[in-house]
Amino acid sequence: EDQVTQSPEALRLQEGESSSLNCSYTVSGLRGLFWYRQDPGKGPEFLFTLYSAGEEKEKERLKATLTKKESFLHITAPKPEDSATYLCAVQARGVTSAARQLTFGSGTQLTVLP
Amino acid sequence: GAVVSQHPSWVICKSGTSVKIECRSLDFQATTMFWYRQFPKQSLMLMATSNEGSKATYEQGVEKDKFLINHASLTLSTLTVTSAHPEDSSFYICSARRGGRGAFSSYEQYFGPGTRLTVT
Numbered sequence: 744e745d746q747v748t749q750s751p752e753a754l755r756l757q758e759g760e761s762s763s764l765n766c767s768y769t770v771s772g773l774r775g776l777f778w779y780r781q782d783p784g785k786g787p788e789f790l791f792t793l794y795s796a797g798e799e800k801e802k803e804r805l806k807a808t809l810t811k812k813e814s815f816l817h818i819t820a821p822k823p824e825d826s827a828t829y830l831c832a833v834q835a836r837g838v839t840s841a842a843r844q845l846t847f848g849s850g851t852q853l854t855v856l857p
Numbered sequence: 858g859a860v861v862s863q864h865p866s867w868v869i870c871k872s873g874t875s876v877k878i879e880c881r882s883l884d885f886q887a888t889t890m891f892w893y894r895q896f897p898k899q900s901l902m903l904m905a906t907s908n909e910g911s912k913a914t915y916e917q918g919v920e921k922d923k924f925l926i927n928h929a930s931l932t933l934s935t936l937t938v939t940s941a942h943p944e945d946s947s948f949y950i951c952s953a954r955r956g957g958r959g960a961f962s963s964y965e966q967y968f969g970p971g972t973r974l975t976v977t
Binding site for chain 2: 774775777779784785786787788789792830834843844845847848849850
């Protein structure tokens with residue numbers, strides 16, 4: 744069974760204080776690992792897809808990296824508007840309906856204080 | 858691109874009534890849509906996978922007769938909560954996967970803004 748564990752559950756940073764969020768996963772053949780941002784009362788917003796170990800992607804202050812066992816979401820010099828819950832999800836290889844599903848972690852709630 | 862809408866954004870209904878929630882992919886075709894449920898401060902729980910033109914696949918523990926899913930077109934899926942009860946109150950979110958069928962189509966899922974259902 745695919746599993747995704749995110750840590751920490753909650754993180755409070757001062758504005759400008761860089762940090763990283765962790766996503767550890769076990770999956771029977773990784774098709775892709777996804778990062779989403781979710782604001783309270785809204786649906787998740789797609790951020791990145793990573794497909795293979797060693798891959799990195801960047802978007803503004805965010806950078807996602809991937810190894811064979813985990814992914815990191817690095818936040819450089821965060822601003823208060825970066826406050827949100829960040830969700831990690833994996834998709835397994837395969838052609839079945841089950842393989843096309845995403846398995847989500849429980850998320851990291853990030854608060855950036857001004 | 859890749860915008861998904863949901864309607865309504867919130868709904869309050871009385872116990873025993875049915876509620877329909879629409880999920881639309883606005884600028885792409887989605888052969889596969891997913892319905893999730895999210896409780897406060899918890900992650901998303903997949904309820905069912907909806908494929909255009911075929912029956913939905915429900916996750917274990919999700920009642921098919923209570924949560925009716927119809928995916929009649931490449932841009933629209935609906936979730937009907939039948940005979941709703943207070944325990945059905947939750948945040949329902951749909952997502953759409955862009956691209957065609959098969960293992961090599963696009964993998965990203967794009968989410969709608971969610972529908973807050975309150976059953977009194």
